Amino acid sequence: MKGLVKSLRIARQLLWMNRWLWLLLMLWPWGMAAMLLAGGLHPAPEDVEAALEQQSIYGLALVAFTGGALLGNEQRSRRIVLVLSRAVSRREYLGALWLASFLPLVLYVLDLALTGPMLGVSALMRSQTLGALLLLSLMTASLAVLASLTLPGVVAGFVSLVVLSVPLLLPPGWQMAQTRLLQVLLSGPATDHVRIVFGAGLLETIVLSAAIFEAAVRLFERRDLRLKSE
Amino acid sequence: MPALVLDHVSKHFGKAQALNDVSFAVEAGEIVGLVGPNGAGKTTAMQIAVGFLLPSSGGGWLMGRRFGDAKARRVLGFVPDAPVFFAGNAFDALRFAARLNDVTPTGEAVERVLTRVGLTEWKRDVRRFSRGMQQRLALAQALVHSPRMLILDEPASALDPQGVLDVRALLKELRAEGAAILLSSHQLSEVALVSDRIAFLHEGRLLRYGRLDELAGSTEQVEVVLRSFTPDAEFVARWGEPNGAGAWRIPSKRTRDFLEDAWTRGAELMSATPVRGDLTSLFLEWTGSGARQ
DSSP: OHHHHHHHHHHHHHHHHHHHHHHHHHOOOOOOOOHHTTTTTOOHHHHHHHHHHHHHHHHHHHHHHHHHHHHHHHHHHHHHHHHHHHSHHHHHHHHHHHHHHHHHHHHHHHHHHHHHHHHTTHHHHHHHHHHHHHHHHHHHHHHHHHHTSOOHHHHHHHHHHHHHHHGSOOOOOOOOHHHHHEEEEEEEHOOOHHHHHHHHHHHHHHHHHHHEEEEEHHHHHHOOOOOOOO | OOOOEEEEEEEETTTEEEHHHHHHOOOOOOOOEEOOOOOOOOHHHHHHTTTTOOOEEEEEEEETTETGGGGGGGGEEEESSOOOOOOSSSHHHHHHHHHHHTTOOOHHHHHHHHTTTOOOOOOGGGGGSSSSHHHHHHHHHHHOOOOEEEEESSSSOOOOOOHHHHHHHHHHHHHHOOOEEEEEEEEHHHHHHSEEEEEEETTTEEEEEEEHHHHHGGGGGEEEEESSSSOOOHHHHHOOOOOOEEEEEEEEHHHHHHHHHHHHOEEEEEEEEEEOHHHHHHHHHHHHHHOOO
């Protein structure tokens, strides 16, 4: 618990450093909604739903590229020295990076959930798309943090998105709950076995995310910090 | 057990050897000065002790725990060579640092630490501080949780002369309070003034380690003053010109040869005194720079 509190403290500092960027992203769904409503445009429901799916993919990309870039940024700026010279373990530090890439997504999802009804997005569409987005973001954050240990920021973000999409390529007999979640995000709500999709999706996401995060911790504990010498 | 122990630590980055079998220790209530030319491995040694780098071989203990153990860092204060901070004022910076060390300081305690390091500007965003003020703030962050071990990498490099004096006094106070301190600095006179022992690194190797007065006695040079003597060209070619005081500095092992050479030329011996070097001249001698000057 103490470790989580430390991770949250560090994540708060990391988020505060980029507060204007986050604020802009939080305002983005509201701006889109305002433009559509104030402009007197009456988009068709399927267009609005396509826009929601598109914005959800932006959300995933946001998590991937943030998670992929944070470690590199902190090492380049040497702020990591300030944190890891204190009683902070590398696990707690990676936890902070994970939280700093995932927490903005929660607010983004909340924004989309609030602006959706204003644009006439159905409750079914909202709950399933945003639910899938939240679960897939948990995975994306872990993948991005792991990738950032060995790859530069943008590449790490890109690779984590590619790896996240791998379940879509699995043959029918081998598909995972992640495959269904990706399909919900990309092609619209599931109409059958919704509870199974999201129940199994939640379980699978938690297990896989934890395993990937654990792998990242083990790797980070065996690596030197890459600090630019002065 | 000493507060900090480096035990046969080696570190290489690819083919480059940054540290080669380095061992030394810092006891409680002691300041060890870590000196050496640029690239000698001082910062690498400190970063291994703090846990930023992993040793390629060997290892060590910080407050009785293996390097890299976060619990050991609860009582560690570290000042990096180039401090950086998150956004916020000095109060925020100190509170954040203390909380990461499981300490929640009161406003008065924070104020006391800031005053102790001579920082009077508390309201501004610390990223807009001058380098000197940032260095004072980094010292305050290192002290805010009352550490028992301090690792200071060039803690006064950006300070004005008054700041250097303040840091000197502070280090002596902390030593008197029982803190163990590992101090790296290029200000050799400062290191000499506060350090109980010196660890001298050169090209990744620990060349000398001990008390300064012991090391100063090990320069192995003798200053010889001759009377009634005008050296001829052959003598000068062999032993060099005398310095401004009419004396020759020669390796102590060759004193006998020097004196016999001088006596055969009719010189009288005035004095022969072992040279006790200051840290700067020792530094030049150990790195081989002295011979080139």
